[in-house]
Every structure is written in structure tokens, then in C-alpha cells.
Amino acid sequence: MSTGFGLSASARSALLNRLARRGTAPTAEAPAESPGRDLGTLPGMRDFETMRDAGAALGIESPYFRPHDGVAGGRSSIGGRPYVNFASYNYAGLNGDSRVAAAAKAAIDRHGVSASASRLASGERPVHAELEAALAAHHRTEACLAFVSGHATNVTVIGQMLGPRDLILHDRLIHNSVAEGARLSGARRIAFAHNDWEAAERELAAHRSRHGRALLVIEGHYSMDGDLPDLGRFAALARRHDALLMVDEAHSVGVLGATGQGIAEQCGVEPGLVDIWMGTLSKTLSSCGGYIAGRQRLVDWLRHTAPGFVYSVGLAPPLAASALESLRLLQAEPWRVARLQANAALFLRLARQAGFDTGSSAGLGIVPIILGSSLRAAQLAAAAFEAGVNVQPILFPVVPEGAARLRFFLSAEHTEADIAHSIAVLAAARDGLAALKAS
Incomplete structure (x- = not known):
């Protein structure tokens, strides 16, 4: 019996075990190349292919390169659907002004x-x-x-x-x-x-x-x-x-x-x-x-x-x-800076209250939620996206395995309701993944 993307349950399990050990994942067979033309030896190629194949094994859509339909600020539209957006550097809300x-x-x-x-x-x-x-x-x-x-x-x-x-x-x-x-x-x-x-x-x-x-x-x-x-x-x-x-x-x-x-x-x-x-x-x-x-x-x-x-x-x-x-x-318009900083401080406080690890963030514009496992970070980002919250996972090898995270860029455009809703979505997704793993 096969699961998502044509991989058997045993193949998926083996792939995830390799990822947890930071090993390499084989990709589809390709014609043999001479050493100088073998693209598999490019720097980081094996790690990239491991992460790609792990996402496919879990049925997780790549969170990268999604086309936004309009201006990406505190909110955005992706594929015709509205999202609370934490993946843009529009700190002061001036892009689109x-x-x-x-x-x-x-x-x-x-x-x-x-x-x-x-x-x-x-x-x-x-x-x-x-x-x-x-x-x-x-x-x-x-x-x-x-x-x-x-x-x-x-x-x-x-x-x-x-x-x-x-x-x-x-x-x-x-x-x-x-x-x-x-x-x-x-x-x-x-x-x-x-x-x-x-x-x-x-x-x-x-x-x-x-x-x-x-x-x-x-x-x-x-x-x-x-x-x-x-x-x-x-x-x-x-x-x-x-x-x-x-x-x-x-x-x-x-x-x-x-x-x-x-x-x-x-x-x-x-x-x-x-x-x-x-x-x-x-x-x-x-x-x-x-x-x-x-x-x-x-x-x-x-x-x-x-x-x-x-x-x-x-x-x-x-x-x-x-x-x-x-x-x-x-x-x-100095109110833009004041609102940004208030939003970031609120996000940091609510995230910590929800039991998330926010590392050493000062809560002034950038707040990470550190999850450790790259797979867990990718899963949580996918669950949040499904619930209308757009945030990018930062995965191995960009950060060391064990330091994978979701990275939130706050904006003066976010509202208190946006922030409270997003933390609630993340907490529910985390708890749901934990329950699924325990079952």
C-alpha cells in the first residue's frame, strides 16, 4: 500500500529517520554522470533533496515561492485567499502606501x-x-x-x-x-x-x-x-x-x-x-x-x-x-514605529504565555518560535497556512538541526486581533500535531 506522493509507509518512515539523523536521501534514478558533471555533488544538494523528499513524504506543500496576489503587508492574498502575513519585511507598513x-x-x-x-x-x-x-x-x-x-x-x-x-x-x-x-x-x-x-x-x-x-x-x-x-x-x-x-x-x-x-x-x-x-x-x-x-x-x-x-x-x-x-x-509619522514595537511586544508576550520558545528575541520587530526539528517546523507552518496564517519555516541547513523555527516579522499594519488569532492558531496546531504523534 502506498501513501502520499507514491511512497510506501515504510519508505516514508525510513526517509523521516534519515532526516532526523541529518543523513542524505536518494532521489529518482538518473543517468550516471562523469564526476565533473555530477550535479549531485554540488554544495548542499543532498541536504536540499532530503528536505524536498521529506516534505513530499508527509504531503507538505513547499512553503516557498508562493505567489502573492497583491501587496504583501500585515495581510496578504495568496491564491485568492486572505492571510494574516508574517513573512514580509514591511515593518512600517509603507509598502503599498x-x-x-x-x-x-x-x-x-x-x-x-x-x-x-x-x-x-x-x-x-x-x-x-x-x-x-x-x-x-x-x-x-x-x-x-x-x-x-x-x-x-x-x-x-x-x-x-x-x-x-x-x-x-x-x-x-x-x-x-x-x-x-x-x-x-x-x-x-x-x-x-x-x-x-x-x-x-x-x-x-x-x-x-x-x-x-x-x-x-x-x-x-x-x-x-x-x-x-x-x-x-x-x-x-x-x-x-x-x-x-x-x-x-x-x-x-x-x-x-x-x-x-x-x-x-x-x-x-x-x-x-x-x-x-x-x-x-x-x-x-x-x-x-x-x-x-x-x-x-x-x-x-x-x-x-x-x-x-x-x-x-x-x-x-x-x-x-x-x-x-x-x-x-x-x-x-513616528506612530508607525510605536505601533510596530507594540505589536511585536504583544506577539512575544502571547507566544511565551502559550508555551512557545522565543529564544532571545527583544520583541521589537522579529520574533522566532523555535521548534527544534525541521519537520516539526514545516508541519506547523503548513497547519498555520491552512488556517490562514502565513509564516515561513527556517529549516536545516539554513539553521542547525535542533534550531529550526518559524520566523515572524511584525508590522505596524498588524492588529491585536491578528496577533491573538495567530498565536491561538499556532497553539492549536502544535497541540494537534502532538496528539497525532502520541496516537
Whole structure:
């Protein structure tokens, strides 16, 4: 007798046992390939195929790449059905705001959809300089440079700034873009325990003297756990050890601080103590791209040397205009930050009351529900989706097996009723899966 997707009960059981052991799962037979053409040896291929086959064995539809019918904010429509949505970075609820859309449309009418070439080759559009000046003012720095991708910003800037004689020290949970930039640079890379400034200082004390330049990189708000660093401590130790401090504010702007200025405002730290501020345009600022804010000398150098800027098309004018208008609205309407933070605090409190493990989340914009097993996380996400709640599971190998979770991005658009309903749905789904397993 076969079960879902043509697998027998015994085959399904064996597959799940392999997954629990983090083994590999065989896929459909394919013609033998020579070693150099064998795609099965690509990095992570076996893990990917194991997770895919496990989902098929359980009849769980992939939660990824679902097409949304309209704007994805605190609520969304997927396949014509309404959902409470926790899978978008629309923290301030500005994506879809008519004023942001109008700014983008006006930029299209004036400049077209594309910059059509690199800014160095084809020249500036006024909106580029206006956006960069506004972002520099937001971070209280001398200058700013915008790139077409947040991920590419970290890769190209870190890859350009550091070389084989240098040292990059970063938090163990730092974003992939920083790790890729460090790899590109050829610098020595050392990861320290998450948010542990004392561990970072020990590493700098042990290794700083052997290297030319040192870069210490942390995030303002960690996207997997929703927790924060002690910015003042990291700024002080960077100066004690003659290191540059870089802070990735991708999930901080519009989320942290009373007015959404970021981790410096949240911690009461003078922004000038940070040498390099990095941020994205795709989250609170409801656009797409990234930026570096810092000293004029650094920005001028990057403008003429960073490969991801010099050799890349410039930021599309409508994207620059939408980010600029979103930043203006964020500053003019501080209630958005207050509502976001209240929603996140409520979600955190109710989740803990329901017995969920929320890890070290500060409850300011991101709250994980840590479930351990990748299968359990996938099952709970599927059950929640069936009940009208859209949340993405974060599974092995993105996180270690044992740390799989559901990751909730809160928005100023969520209501208290949305949050209470969603926690109730999750608790009921968890209890239902537990009862099924016990039977």
C-alpha cells in the first residue's frame, strides 16, 4: 500500500529517520554522470533533496515561492485567499502606501524605469543624490552611497576594503553577505560567540597585532533571533584595538529606537562611534537596494572603486524615489514605529504565555518560535497556512538541526486581533500535531 506522493509507509518512515539523523536521501534514478558533471555533488544538494523528499513524504506543500496576489503587508492574498502575513519585511507598513507609489510613478515619468547603465558611466539622476543625502542625515554621517542590492553592498564593500593581510572579526550569526564579502577579500576571518563583546575583545587582543587593518562587523538587529548587540561595548572595544566598526542595520532602521533611527538610538550611543553604517532599502523603506553611510572620504573612494557600484547598473530611479519617500514618511509619522514595537511586544508576550520558545528575541520587530526539528517546523507552518496564517519555516541547513523555527516579522499594519488569532492558531496546531504523534 502506498501513501502520499507514491511512497510506501515504510519508505516514508525510513526517509523521516534519515532526516532526523541529518543523513542524505536518494532521489529518482538518473543517468550516471562523469564526476565533473555530477550535479549531485554540488554544495548542499543532498541536504536540499532530503528536505524536498521529506516534505513530499508527509504531503507538505513547499512553503516557498508562493505567489502573492497583491501587496504583501500585515495581510496578504495568496491564491485568492486572505492571510494574516508574517513573512514580509514591511515593518512600517509603507509598502503599498499611495504616497510611496506616487513618488515611484513620478520618477518613472521623469527618468524612466531604469538608470540604463552604471552611475559612473551614465551620470547621476537627482533622486540618487537626494536619497543619499537623506540617509546620511538619518545616520548622522557625512555621506552615503546607494547600491542596487543589499546583499551585494556587503559583498563588494567588504571585499574591496580588506585584503589578505587584514583581519575581519564578526558575530557568529552574521548575515551571509558579510561572510561572502570576507571570503572575497581574502582577509583572515574569525567569528566570535553571538553578541558576546568580551569574546570579541579576546579575539582582537590575541590577533590584532598580526594584521594590517581590522574590521569588526555586527548587526543592529539579528534577523534569525530578533535580538540586539550592546553597541556601546562593541564601539569601545573597536577603538581600544584600533579596529573599524561596521554595523549592518538591515533590520534596524524603522524598527529600533523611539523614532526608528536604529540601534544607535535604541542603545543611546553616539552614531559617530560607528565607522560604517550599512543598510537596506528593501525592508522598512519599501524599495530595493542597499547603502553605506560613513565618512566622506570613504564614500568618495567606494564611489570610484567598489566593483559592485562601478560595474553595476545604478539604482533604478523609481526605487530610489520610493525609498526616499518612505524615509520621509517614517520620520514624519513616528506612530508607525510605536505601533510596530507594540505589536511585536504583544506577539512575544502571547507566544511565551502559550508555551512557545522565543529564544532571545527583544520583541521589537522579529520574533522566532523555535521548534527544534525541521519537520516539526514545516508541519506547523503548513497547519498555520491552512488556517490562514502565513509564516515561513527556517529549516536545516539554513539553521542547525535542533534550531529550526518559524520566523515572524511584525508590522505596524498588524492588529491585536491578528496577533491573538495567530498565536491561538499556532497553539492549536502544535497541540494537534502532538496528539497525532502520541496516537
